[in-house]
Amino acid sequence: MTTSNPTIVVIGQGPVAEAIPSRFSAGARGVITLPHPDAGAIKALENGLDAAVIVAPPAPSPSLLLDIDDARLDAQLSHFTDLFEALGALLGRLNPKGAIVLVGDRGYLGAWGAADACAFSGAYVALMRCVTLEGFGAGHRANCIALDLAQDGAGVDPDEIADLAVHLASPAGQAINGEIILANRGRSLRVREAKDRRADFAKTAPSKGTSQ
Amino acid sequence: MPQLAMVTGAAQGIGRAIVERLGADGFDILALDADEVQLSQSAHDWRTAGLTVRTAAVDCRDRAAVIKALDGIEAVNVLVNNAGVSGILDPIGQVDRAGCDRVMSINLLATIRVAQEAVRRMPDGGSIINIASRGYLGGAGAAHYVASKAAVVSLTRAMAIELRWRGVRVNAVAPGMVDTRMIDGFGDMLGALKRMEPTGAPANPTEIAAIVSVLAGQDASFVNGQILMADGGKSLGLPPL
Numbered sequence A: 001m002t003t004s005n006p007t008i009v010v011i012g013q014g015p016v017a018e019a020i021p022s023r024f025s026a027g028a029r030g031v032i033t034l035p036h037p038d039a040g041a042i043k044a045l046e047n048g049l050d051a052a053v054i055v056a057p058p059a060p061s062p063s064l065l066l067d068i069d070d071a072r073l074d075a076q077l078s079h080f081t082d083l084f085e086a087l088g089a090l091l092g093r094l095n096p097k098g099a100i101v102l103v104g105d106r107g108y109l110g111a112w113g114a115a116d117a118c119a120f121s122g123a124y125v126a127l128m129r130c131v132t133l134e135g136f137g138a139g140h141r142a143n144c145i146a147l148d149l150a151q152d153g154a155g156v157d158p159d160e161i162a163d164l165a166v167h168l169a170s171p172a173g174q175a176i177n178g179e180i181i182l183a184n185r186g187r188s189l190r191v192r193e194a195k196d197r198r199a200d201f202a203k204t205a206p207s208k209g210t211s212q
Numbered sequence B: 001m002p003q004l005a006m007v008t009g010a011a012q013g014i015g016r017a018i019v020e021r022l023g024a025d026g027f028d029i030l031a032l033d034a035d036e037v038q039l040s041q042s043a044h045d046w047r048t049a050g051l052t053v054r055t056a057a058v059d060c061r062d063r064a065a066v067i068k069a070l071d072g073i074e075a076v077n078v079l080v081n082n083a084g085v086s087g088i089l090d091p092i093g094q095v096d097r098a099g100c101d102r103v104m105s106i107n108l109l110a111t112i113r114v115a116q117e118a119v120r121r122m123p124d125g126g127s128i129i130n131i132a133s134r135g136y137l138g139g140a141g142a143a144h145y146v147a148s149k150a151a152v153v154s155l156t157r158a159m160a161i162e163l164r165w166r167g168v169r170v171n172a173v174a175p176g177m178v179d180t181r182m183i184d185g186f187g188d189m190l191g192a193l194k195r196m197e198p199t200g201a202p203a204n205p206t207e208i209a210a211i212v213s214v215l216a217g218q219d220a221s222f223v224n225g226q227i228l229m230a231d232g233g234k235s236l237g238l239p240p241l
Helices: A015-025 A039-043 A070-093 A115-138 A158-169 A191-204 B013-024 B036-048 B063-069 B097-119 B143-166 B181-196 B205-216
Strands: A008-011 A031-034 A049-055 A094-105 A141-147 A180-182 B004-008 B028-033 B053-057 B078-081 B127-131 B169-175 B227-230
Touching: A008 A015, A015 A031, A015 A049, A015 A158, A039 A070, A049 A070, A049 A158, A070 A094, A070 A115, A070 B097, A070 B143, A094 A115, A094 A158, A115 A141, A115 B097, A115 B143, A141 A158, B004 B013, B004 B097, B013 B028, B013 B036, B013 B078, B013 B205, B028 B036, B028 B063, B036 B053, B053 B063, B063 B097, B078 B097, B078 B205, B097 B127, B097 B143, B127 B143, B127 B205, B143 B169, B143 B227, B169 B205, B205 B227
Parallel strands: A008 A031, A008 A049, A049 A094, A094 A141, A141 A180, B004 B028, B004 B078, B028 B053, B078 B127, B127 B169, B169 B227
Antiparallel strands: none
């Protein structure tokens, strides 16, 4: 979707990326969508941008460390450098007090069977920290939303994530800068692990396990 | 029979100090470096000092070259992924695609490839130490380097989770400023940057090697998946002395 004089760009594909433009459009602002990070297209925009939301490509399917091949690594590096170039272009087009939001995943914290995906997740998050620091003087903001890794099988409500992304990208979110917001319904609190451990504990010490 | 420690980026700086420390600890060493001349000079010094060192001039981005360097080696007990570059330090928009690609390829993809080939030859109970950087926390004017080192940190955590079933530990050391040729790239800023260090000076490479020595050995058998900051406390926001 492209409107004349866009002041907002949404980059990426999939349900979350598709849910974002309509929310911006509700505020009658021009939105342009790009399927991939495209530095050339961003540089070609005539207007300055108020906000950019980037939805990173989903993590590749699970793979043991020893099974990760060079083609898979090269593909992820290519995605990363595309985003790197696009962020450079965005910083050059962003209006004062403009905001960039990256929707990534929580792989940066580490996960089983996803060493390469976790590494690139860490790279994306760190890149956004640098964007925050480099854009601070111009009043820019940059934040990350970290979803669960796709292979975790957790359902993501695209509308909820889109609402969060738009909030961070809008003036309403101006107090939030340089943050990584985990959007995974509390799974990072290890609720399941806590339940399993509590159940195990209850088997050996029922009186304590059921009262905690 | 001595155990084998494989060290990348071994010819100078932190890597050379690690070779010398692990050699003194009793390891046989497989030393890899892309700089054949510097590696040859260092190897001469190592052998003169009585260390048992096998060298290979290898660009670790080249998986086939890494595999060739490992030819005939049955067991890699310790891997130190040290090879890395800082690249050109400029704001994001001023670093081109090739510059970003080079730093990520050397600092991250080569680390993964070397780890894969070493792990194939690593017996249970091995130890992997990745050299990251304090910079992974973020910094202006070095986004590609910061991202590459943050990637190494996340990789370390993921590898630790995956390999713990084999008793292989994976940790990282995140040094602050260390007195090596890499910081020469700071040019005119170097003096000011040194004065910003909490201790007033960069670390000596031997200090980083000492940490690696501990993580490599069984005294650290309970340490896994950790990122050990070695930056004089700069990450705490400490001012210079």
